[in-house]
Amino acid sequence: MPVMPRFDRREFLSSVAAGALLSAAAPSFANPAASATRLRIQYREIAVKGRSKQVFGLRQPNGTHGLVLGPRDRFRVELINAVRDPLLIHWHGQEPPASQDGVPELSQNPLPPGTAQLYDFAPRPGTHWMHSHLGFQEQDLMAAPLIVRTAEDERADLQEVVVMLHDFTFERPEAILARLGGLTGSDPHAGHHAAAAAPTPAPMAGMDQSAHMMPGMTPPAAPPPPPAADPHAGHDMSGMAMDLNDVNFDAYLANDRTLDDPEIVRVEAGGRVRLRLINASAQTNFFIDTGTLDGRAIAVDGNPIQPVAGRRFPLAIAQRLDLLLDLPSGQGAWPILAQREGEKERTGIVLATARGFVARITDLAADSAGPLAADDFETRLVASAPLVRRAADRRVTVKLTGTMSPYAWSLSGHASGENLPIDIAYGERVEFTVRNDSMMAHPVHLHGHHFQVTGLEREGRQAGFRGALRDTVLVGPQETVTVEFDALNPGRWAFHCHMLYHQLTGMMGEVRYVA
Numbered sequence: 282m283p284v285m286p287r288f289d290r291r292e293f294l295s296s297v298a299a300g301a302l303l304s305a306a307a308p309s310f311a312n313p314a315a316s317a318t319r320l321r322i323q324y325r326e327i328a329v330k331g332r333s334k335q336v337f338g339l340r341q342p343n344g345t346h347g348l349v350l351g352p353r354d355r356f357r358v359e360l361i362n363a364v365r366d367p368l369l370i371h372w373h374g375q376e377p378p379a380s381q382d383g384v385p386e387l388s389q390n391p392l393p394p395g396t397a398q399l400y401d402f403a404p405r406p407g408t409h410w411m412h413s414h415l416g417f418q419e420q421d422l423m424a425a426p427l428i429v430r431t432a433e434d435e436r437a438d439l440q441e442v443v444v445m446l447h448d449f450t451f452e453r454p455e456a457i458l459a460r461l462g463g464l465t466g467s468d469p470h471a472g473h474h475a476a477a478a479a480p481t482p483a484p485m486a487g488m489d490q491s492a493h494m495m496p497g498m499t500p501p502a503a504p505p506p507p508p509a510a511d512p513h514a515g516h517d518m519s520g521m522a523m524d525l526n527d528v529n530f531d532a533y534l535a536n537d538r539t540l541d542d543p544e545i546v547r548v549e550a551g552g553r554v555r556l557r558l559i560n561a562s563a564q565t566n567f568f569i570d571t572g573t574l575d576g577r578a579i580a581v582d583g584n585p586i587q588p589v590a591g592r593r594f595p596l597a598i599a600q601r602l603d604l605l606l607d608l609p610s611g612q613g614a615w616p617i618l619a620q621r622e623g624e625k626e627r628t629g630i631v632l633a634t635a636r637g638f639v640a641r642i643t644d645l646a647a648d649s650a651g652p653l654a655a656d657d658f659e660t661r662l663v664a665s666a667p668l669v670r671r672a673a674d675r676r677v678t679v680k681l682t683g684t685m686s687p688y689a690w691s692l693s694g695h696a697s698g699e700n701l702p703i704d705i706a707y708g709e710r711v712e713f714t715v716r717n718d719s720m721m722a723h724p725v726h727l728h729g730h731h732f733q734v735t736g737l738e739r740e741g742r743q744a745g746f747r748g749a750l751r752d753t754v755l756v757g758p759q760e761t762v763t764v765e766f767d768a769l770n771p772g773r774w775a776f777h778c779h780m781l782y783h784q785l786t787g788m789m790g791e792v793r794y795v796a
């Protein structure tokens with residue numbers, strides 16, 4: 282059952298009390314300085330489709346949500362826990378020392394309520410984001426943009442627009458996972474290792490097809506889109522049904538809003554816009570649709586690429602995409618939409634000139650989108666600054682396995698024994714071959730590093746290429762994706778599927794530097 286929004290004055294009071302406690306909290310690895318930007322995790326209320334819900338926010342004292350750094354700035358943040366739960370924030374796309382990566386158990390302990398922590402490292406440029414890596418907090422919007430601008434960005438004559446996408450539920454995420462059949466009775470505050478180490482959930486009584494059809498979930502085999510759109514959509518080469526979405530949501534948000542009340546961004550006629558798109562969804566892949574505007578993709582996951590033209594671009598969970606748009610010279614309004622893969626549901630914002638007429642946009646597209654993993658965008662990408670070519674010192678095959686029923690997933694770099702760390706050594710060129718043996722696509726994320734995508738095997742066809750640098754790559758059902766990276770950031774790093782409910786039910790691994 283949906284939970285009624287909880288919100289009362291005590292939330293504010295507890296936040297104030299938490300603030301008062303801060304002077305007593307000792308940041309553990311550096312002294313807080315006046316130059317640190319304060320980022321306060323607090324409760325906030327948002328209205329979605331006429332109904333309110335209390336969610337999390339990460340705000341600076343001036344009200345800015347998240348963080349934008351300039352080319353000469355250090356990442357120097359005082360993170361303040363002003364909510365009632367322990368929490369920890371991961372700086373997705375950054376390459377900090379491992380102790381500052383914000384993953385429970387691997388990097389540091391969660392921050393108790395009323396405490397603060399200083400983070401201080403050299404930031405990596407690009408469009409990134411920050412989010413909780415603890416329990417279900419990310420689903421309740423404990424996430425915000427993290428943009429690091431370059432000197433070139435500062436010189437560019439264009440308008441930057443950040444668009445953050447979310448899937449949104451009025452339900453408690455714990456209830457969603459319980460209905461999926463995963464980790465019943467789990468502790469939402471448990472770190473990922475607790476989740477990964479949990480025994481494989483036994484099939485629950487009643488977890489049959491009908492259980493899968495309960496409200497809030499899609500049938501295990503999503504109906505394929507109209508054949509005219511894509512004959513292979515929804516099926517792999519053998520005709521087996523693939524699963525596109527395993528959780529339905531109450532809404533899809535772009536900068537916290539739905540299309541019945543979208544954000545209208547004022548733009549100049551004839552101007553140039555750089556969209557910095559962030560897919561901060563827990564469990565939803567999107568296609569970005571620029572409508573009548575020709576777009577040029579110029580960066581993925583914060584890494585510049587040779588421009589790729591188009592009007593429709595895939596954006597998997599946790600990935601980022603930077604698009605350049607040149608606006609026509611007259612007055613006008615141009616929706617930028619994000620459509621959920623496999624479905625008609627969409628969200629978005631509107632770019633509009635001062636006198637541009639903004640027409641109402643429905644939140645359902647005319648046609649269902651196909652599967653993201655069937656798109657060939659990845660193979661067309663070329664990194665602006667690729668890795669130097671060299672032979673791999675270490676090759677690891679990583680298997681993605683799991684099923685919807687029972688709802689249990691795993692990621693393993695070992696032939697036998699799961700959830701064992703993958704050992705690498707400093708200075709090595711490492712090649713991961715990620716083989717997806719399941720019927721669902723998984724956006725796989727490596728912390729603390731950016732890898733180059735160098736291979737894709739799909740439907741029996743193998744392509745080797747020197748693709749984009751990324752920190753998150755989508756591996757389609759029955760696909761194999763190869764990535765390479767240089768092991769230059771020692772420590773223990775999370776390596777996992779970025780679908781929250783997969784991660785919490787076992788698709789979570791570790792990459793570990795050994796001497």
Ligand SMILES: [Cu+2]
Pocket residue numbers: 690722723724778779780783784788
């Ligand atoms: Cu997954």
